[in-house]
Amino acid sequence: MTRRRTTPRLVKPDVAEPESNNFADSGWRQRSWDPQRSDAVSVARDEIKEWRRRRVRDVMTSFAIDDLVRLLRECFGALRLDRSIASGVTVNTIHYYRRKDIIDPPSGNTASARYELVHLWQIAGARLSGHLGLATLAEARAAIRGNGEDEAFLYFAAQVAEARARTAVRSAKVDMGVDVVSEEGGTIRPLPGVGEPRATTSATVVALPGDAWCVVPAEHAAHRSPAAAEALARALVVALQASRPS
Secondary structure, X not given: OEEOOOOOOOOXXXXXXXXXXOOOOOHXXXXXXXXXXXXXXXXXXXHHHHHHHHXXXXXXXXXXXXXXXXXXXXXXXXXXXXXXXXXXXXXXXXXXXHHOOOOOOOXXXXXXXXXXXXXXXXXXXXXXXXXXXXXXXXXXXXXXXXXXXXXXXXXHHHHHHHHHHHXXXXXXXXXXXXXXXXXXXXXXXXXXXXXXXXXXXXXXXXXXXXXXXXXXXXXXHHHOOHHHHHHHHHHHHHHHHHOOOO
C-alpha cells in the first residue's frame, strides 16, 4: 500500500436520502428507503464504516490489486456474509469489472494500477448484487460508476441488507402445507396442481431475478441433479401459467 497526495475523501457518517437522478427509481434505491429496509441498511452501513475504520485507517491510502482482493474478502467475512461471496472475489474479478466498465478506472496501467476506497465499495456492491441476482452488470454500472464514493458505499450497504434478509428467510423452517407470512408481508402458497403437502421441512429459498423466490425442500433432488433442477424449472413454468387468472 502507498499513499496518494490528494485530499482525503471520508465516508460520511450519515448519508441523507438522495435527490432524484437518472437512476433514482431503481429497485435497490426503493428498497433502501422503504421503512421495512431502512433500519437494516443503516445497521449495515454502520458495520461497514466500523470495519473501514479498523482496517483502512488512512483514507489517503491506495491499494494494489492483491491488497484490494484481500480487503474485499476480509470485509465480506467481517459482515458475516456467505463465504462463497468472498471466495468468488479474485484478481480476475476486478479485471473483468474493469473491462466491462462496471467500476471507475483506477490510476495507472493494468500492471501497476492503484485502487481507492471508492473501488472497494463499487466492487463489493457489484459482487453482492450479482450474487443475489438483484441486478445485471449494466444496472450495477448505472448505479455505481462515476457517481462518487458515497453512492457506491450506500449501494453496497443496501446489498448487504438484502443479502442478510434473504439468508434469514433461507434459514427458516418453511411449512409446505400452510400459508407462511413472508418478510415482505405477503404469503407463500403452493401453486395449483401440486400434490398433497407434507409436514414441515427444511427448505432453501433460491433468490431469482425480479425479487422472486423459489422454495425448494432440502431433500429435493434438484439440489444434486442438474436434470432434476431442469425438470423443476419446467414444472414451475407450467404451474405459473396454470395459476394465471382466466
